Amino acid sequence: MAFSIPGLLLACALILQFSSALPSLPNAFDKRIKASPLAPIPPSKDPFYTAPPNFESVLPGKILRVRVAPGNITSIIANSSAAYNIVYRTTNSRYRPSWAVTTLFIPIATTEKLSSESTCVGKALLSYQFPYDTADVDASPSFDFYTYPQGSWIDISTALGQGWYVSVPDYEGPTVSFTAGVQSGHATPSPVDSVRAVLSSDFGIGFQARYALWGYSGGSLASEWAAELQVHYAPELNFAGAALGGLVPNVSSVIASVNGNPYAGLIPRSLLGITNQYPEAYKYIVDHLNPSGLYNKSTFLSSIYLTTPAADDFFDSQDIWKYFINKTAILDAPIIQKIYDIEGLMGYHGVPQMPIFIYKAIGDEVAPIEYADDLVARYCAVGANILYQRNTIGGHLAEDYNGDTRAFAWLSSVFDGTYSTKYPSRVCTIQNVTVGMDTSPI
Template sequence: MRTNRLRALRHLSGRTARRVLVLGSAMVLLGSGASHTAAWAAPTAPEDDPFYSTPRDIADRSNGTVLRNREIRMFGLPLRVSAWQLNYRTTGSDDRPVASIATVLVSATPWSGPGPRPLLSYQVAEDSLGARCAPSVALHRGPDSAVSSTVIEMPFIVDALRQGWAVIIPDYQGPGSRFLDGEHAARAVLDGMRAARSFAPAGLSTDSKIGAWGYSGGAFATLWAAEQRGRYAPELPIVGVTAGGVPVDIATIARDADGGARAGLTMLIVLALMRNATGPELAALMNERGRAVMVAESASCGTDLLARYLDAKIDDYAKTPGLLTHQAFLAAAQRQELGNQTPDIPLYLYHSTTDEVVPVAGFEALLRRYCSSKSTVVERHSSADGHNGTAMSEAAGALAFLTDRFDGTPLTPGCDRA
C-alpha cells in the first residue's frame, strides 16, 4: 500500500512532494514569525464543528448573507495576514438553501492601484468526496495528505496577496462535497463573492473589482461561475477570469484514466456523478463490489482514490461491461459540461498541448464555443510539460491578466489565440 500511495502521489502532482517547501515559502513571503518547530493547529473536523452547521433560519436569508464568521490563524501560524472563515448562505443545484464555508485572506500589503482594494476568488482543485478535504480545513489546520491540493496551490494565493488584493477561497463543493456539480459550484463561488464584499473587516466595498482564478478542478468551478454570473449574480463587478487545465469532455477524461496509473480519477468521476445525479440510473449499474466502494469511499479525497485504485478498471465494479460508454454515464457527464452559456467577462485560458489528464481536444472545443459566441478570450497554448507543469509555468501570465483588469488596462474584445 505504501508503494502504491507513493506512485499515486507522483502521478497526481509533481508539486505534492514539495508542499512543505511551498508552505515555507509562503511563511517567508507573508512574514511569519513562527519557528520551524511551531505546531500545526488541530481544529475540530467539519462534521463535529458547530461553525459549519446550518442555521435554522437559513431559508429566510438572502444568497450571500454571512451567517457566522470567525477569525483564524492561517495554517495555525502567526503569519502577517488577516484570515477569517465565513459561513454564508447559497443555493444548491437542487434549489435548496445551503450553508457554505469560505476563507477570506487580507495581507498587510496595501492596495496601491485605482479604486478600493479588489477581491480575487481563488478556487482550489478540491477534487474530493469528503468535507475533510476542503480548503477551509487546510487553511485552518495545516498540511496533511487530505488537503495537499490547497497547500500546493499556495504560491498562487500568496502572489495575489502580495499585490494587495483580498482573496476568498470558497469550499465551492459545499457540505455535501459535490465534485463536478457545476451549478452548485458556480452559485457557491458567486455567493462567496457577495459574502466577502459585505464582510466589513475585509475592507472591501460595493465598488471593489472582482476577479476569479482556478486551475484544473478549480478552473471547472471558476468557469461555471463565469457562465452563470449573468443570470445568477449580475450585480457582481467581475472584471476578469483566469482558468487553466480546464476539465472539458468529462467522459473522455474518465475513459483515458481507466485501468492506468490515474484510475483513481475515473473512480472519483464515477462516484461524483452518481452523487450529483437526479436519479438512480447510474448507481444501478454498479455490482456488489461497486456498491461497497460507493459506501467505503463516500468521504475520500482524490489522493486517497489515486492511491487505492492504481490500474483499476471501472468495469470490474459494474454489473455489465461498458459503464463509461453507457447512456446513463454519458448523460450524467454531459450535464456538467461547460460551454452552454456565454461568459460576458474577459477570460484568460491556458492549457498544455501535452496535457495527459485533460486532453487538449476538449479545451479546443470549448474555445470554439466561446469564440463563436463572441466572448472576449485571451488563450494560450502552453509548451510546458503536461498538466501539472503548466499550472506552475503559466501562473505568471494568469496573474498579469488579472493585474491588468484590476488596474483598468483596456482589453481588445474578441478572441486572441496563440
C-alpha cells in the same frame, strides 16, 4: 481622485452593509469577532459547518455566520494578517437553497494601510478555486489548509503579497458534489454567491474593488461554471476577469481518458460526487457495483473518505470499470448520462461577460485539449473576450506550474486597470506558446 476620510468611510459603510435579517459583522479587525477552537476540527464534526434555522428565507449570498479561522492559519498561509471562515447562503445544482463556506484571507499590506490611514483601501479580491477534487467533506479547502503541505498554497500567498484579498471557497458545498458544475459555479466566492457574501462583509474591501476568479484543473471547473452562470444568476456582479488553467470542459471525456492511468482515482470521486444531489442516480451507481471480489462495492465507496492524494495513490492505474457489474455501460445509462449532460458540459448555460484567460497544455492527458478548443470556438463565435494560450510544453500537472507566471500577470492587469493596454480586448486571441521549465508529460 481624493476623498475625505469621513466621506469615504460613509461610502464604505453604505456599500458593505448587508441584510438586517441577520446580525451585522463587526469591523474587519474588531476583537469582538469570537475566536474559534484552538485547533481545527474536521467539517464533519464541526458544528460551525451547518446552516442556522430558516436560512432558506434569506437571499443567495447573504452571510449566515462568521468566525476567525481556527488555529494559527497565518503561519501556514504567508502574507496573511488574518483569516475568517464565512458560511453563506447559496443554491445547489437543483436550484434549491443551500449553503457553503469560504475562507477569506486579509493581506498584511492592507492591514497596515488600514491602521495607518483608516480608509477603505482593499482594491482587489481574488476568488481562488483550489482543486480539491474529492467527495470527502473533510478534505474541503477550509480544512485542507491545516493538512496539506505548505507549498500547496503558494498561489494564495503570492496573491496576498500583491495586497489582494483572497477568498477560497469550499465550492462543492455540504454534499461535496465533485464535478457538479452548477453547484460549484453557484457556490464559488468571487464569482457568484461567495463574492456577494464577501463584498457584503466589513473586512476593509474597498467599495470600488475589482474582483476576479482563478482556478486550475478542478478549480477551473468551478471558475468557468461561475463565469458561465453569472450572467443569469447574478447579473448585478461585474467581474474584472477569470483565469482558467487546465480547463475541463467535458467531464465525461476526462473519465474516458484517465481510466487505467495514474489519475484513475478521479473516476470514483466524480461518479459519487456528481450524483450526490441526485439520490436515484446515486442509488443506481451503488446498486451496480460488484458486491464481492477484488473490485467490490466497499472498496469503491471508500473513495468517499479519501483526499485527492490518497485516492490517487489507492486507485493508481486501476481499471475502474472492473468495479461495476455492467462495466463501462454504467456511463451510458440514461439516468447517469443526463446528469453529466447537465453538470459536466460547459458552454450551455450562458456566455461569460468578463475577459477570460485560458491556458492549457496541448499534451494535456487528463482533459484532452480538443474539448477546450471547441469551447473557445463556441464562445468566440458569440463575442466572448478570450485570450487562449495552448502550450507546446508539458502535460496537465506541468502546465499548473508553467502557467502560473502568465496567470498572475494577466490577473494583475485586470486588477490594476491596464488589461486593455496589454492584451487584445473585445476579441478572441488564440496562441500556441512554448513556455515553461517543466516538460513532464503528466
